[in-house]
Amino acid sequence: MSEHTTDQAADHFSHHIRRYLFVFYALLFGTLITVGASYIPFGNREVNIGVALFIAICKASLVACYFMHLISERKMIYFIMAFTAFFFAGLMFLTLWSFGDFPWHTVTH
Amino acid sequence: MEIPYTVEARPDTGLYNAKVGIWLFLASEVMLFGALFSTYILLRVGAPEGFWPHGWLNIPVGTVNTLVLITSSITTVMAWASLKMNQFSRFKFFHACTLCLALTFVGIKSYEYHDKFMHYEIILKDGKIADGHLVKRTADEVTISGHYVEDRKELFDLRAAGAHHEHTEITIPKAQIKKMENYGPWHSTYLAIYFTLTGLHALHVIGGAIVIGFLWGPGTRLWKKDPERFTNRIEISGLFWHFVDLVWIFLFPVLYLL
């Protein structure tokens, strides 16, 4: 966004800067608990994967929303990223599904 | 007629041109890394039971690298905020930090790559397998610091209980070696996708650092002529940098922790 770069902006920005620092601490914390959680024996590896991905999505959302200002972006950008997210999901999910789907009576070792 | 909206926002979209451009480019990058993450998932799901590696990467080193990149993200946004507040010297300071952190990241990554290239798996003619880091290589023998295993499967899950081995110096005459291969991308599909994902990511780090470095150095001429335009360039390069950090936020747990 192109606001005027005057000194009045400094006051306006101190509130933003507090937010940036808060996100930074959250990211540091998130990193440490991701590492820690990977050592917890949940028994089932899928749970570890789920926990790690969940924390990663939270961290990524913080970076995108606050550092990249996505939370206050314009509709046009949301449109572009929404389509991208849909096609990204399609690529991952459909490819994975096709690997797992076999004709009847197929022998899988 | 000049190209409009290079600095001021177009009224109906609320955006200036370069901002649309960079988000479009980032969309394509999402698809690029998405394809590679798909590849990772498919290779892992398709691997036979017990033959997908765990614990082959140094977690403390990876964690440090993650913290380095996250710190570079905050310095990047602070650099842009400083310009918005007309504080040019603080911008210079913060982006200098960003560049140092970028170099640190690449340095640590290079150390990790080197470590993998020094790590060898040696299959002997009698069927035994030796695994360890190269100490010395002469004309007729090889010395590694590692251990022997009977079953190759033991080399894979290093995070399992009881996976820790004593590392001793083992010298093997070359005549007894059937196959000697280091832990490069050719070693296994896990390392192949590891090197490709982190390599491509590292290229993006280097590319981003070059752009930020240029803007920090010779590019600052624009600050005097058109400060708003220069600030926008810092914002655009910052968006790219945050994306690079975002990719690593997923790469780190997927490759190092899972």
Add this chain to the structure above:
Amino acid sequence: MHAIPHPHVHEEHHEEAGFWSKYVFSTDHKIIGIQYGFTALCFLFFGFCLMLMMRWQIAHPGVPVPLVGPLLEALLGPMAAKGIVSNDLYNSFGAMHGTIMVFLAIVPLAFGAFGNYLVPLQIGAPDMAFPRVNMASYQFYVLGGVVMFFSFFIPGGAAQAGWTSYPPLAVAVPTMGQTFWLLGMVLLITSSLLGAVNFIATVIQLRAPGMTWMRLPFFVWAQFVTAFLLLLAFPPLEAAGVLQLMDKVAGTSFFLPTGLAVGGNLANISGGGSPLLWQHLFWFLAHPEVYVLILPAMGVVCEIIANNTRKPIWGYKSLVYAVLTLGFLSFIVWAHHMYLTGMGIRIATFFQTTTMIISIPSVIILTCMFISLWGGSIRFNTPMLFVMAFLPMFGIGGLTGLPLGFSYSDIHLHDTYYVIAHFHYIVAPGTIFALFAGIYFWFPKATGRMMSEFWGKVHFWGSLIFMNLIFQPMFAQGMAGMLRRMADGGANYSTAKNPDAIGGLSAHMMELHTYILWAAVGLALAQIPFIINFFWSISHGTPAGSDNPWHSTTLEWQTPTPPPHGNFAKAPQVYRGPYEYSVPGHATDFTPQNQPD
């Protein structure tokens, strides 16, 4: 930053201003568009020549190619020994014909040339949003083209595993041609990505005041959707290209399965990879790619129909929603190219369903074009002839795709000549006809002269007749079971060679190859008037007489000829939609978009 154009000053400094910065390293979208156009037409010609040599070999296996045989041997060495197209050479011609036509000819012409030249003009912008990125995208294209071209001359020749480059074959072929192909593709994909970002940002941000989304010429909508397809679908292929490059050069096994044996010997690889993974990543792009091939052509067709029927396009809103839906759906149909890879019923049904659904917006678009002719005051000039032929030709191509989209009928038709006929009908008398129409139509805007109508009609009739004679028999050959990519044209599977075999290719099916060859030669001859007409008319064609000889409503025709640097002295104000033809009560039968009431 562009200065206000001063034509006299430029002319004075013509020699000093530098040929290089004005014509070679230009950032002006019009020059870049023309650069793309010339380069693409050269590659179109080259790909056509490859096809002629392939058709010769198919019709006369083992016979030296007439006229050019000795030249082939001199240039390509043992692969073309005695001037005969050897099996390996045939395979590389086949792979490169496809690659060149799709990535080096049609897309650069339809998107790079027409898109670059016309989109900024039609939206009332001074240039693309990022002119230097535009120049870079052309340079990457040329670089990629050079790499692809030179791959013919390295030992072992060019890539041989089809334009689809399926591993393990593509990786296992021991020569460097495939590596060159992969590097070339990375460069071409980079070019396309840069172009796509530019197009989308330009259409979003640089529309002139009053140029709302629903006042855009359909051509711009078509290019806009095309750009989105390129932006989001190409990166997975770029990733796949890098992975295959690593398989070839770094010994990885992304696409190489465990236990792979090459030439009877176990390959020294880690294994664990999947050939199917390549297919998914490849077709994720390659399906949207076929819509990249057709959408700009549909845009051209709509512009020319509106102009030559002197009435608005029927169903503008339907066209817009249809093209948006088409673009969206094109991302989730790709595995209909993979029905025979051992897919399960559920996933095959999913892709079959989305494939059937995507035919709906295609039909809507074609229907709107057909209905637009109704009640029109049709001018049968050369562009209009090509465009009118496009309609049934694309219709045939599209309809013949239906048995391929159904998984059960595809079992019989997959990888046969039927597929070749289907997609060539869409691209050859489909897209290429539309692009020919576009060349004849916009020639006076770029040069101020008209191309010869007489020779244009000769070109049209010759191309129409011979294209049909080439591709129509292939439907029959495909249904008879003739497979693609056979260097001997299927002679090994003919009843002549195997009298007792069931389902062998009959003498009649084999004989068709000879007729197809003659038709291909006829098609080649029919292009000669076009090539001569094109170059001759640049300096000797009938002067257009005005900046708007076709009496068109869109903004590119409201500029001087050729449009100056910066296009418009100041931003045009748009008052109306793009197809205000024959508005009742108006003095003229057309009203330009920027004409106030």
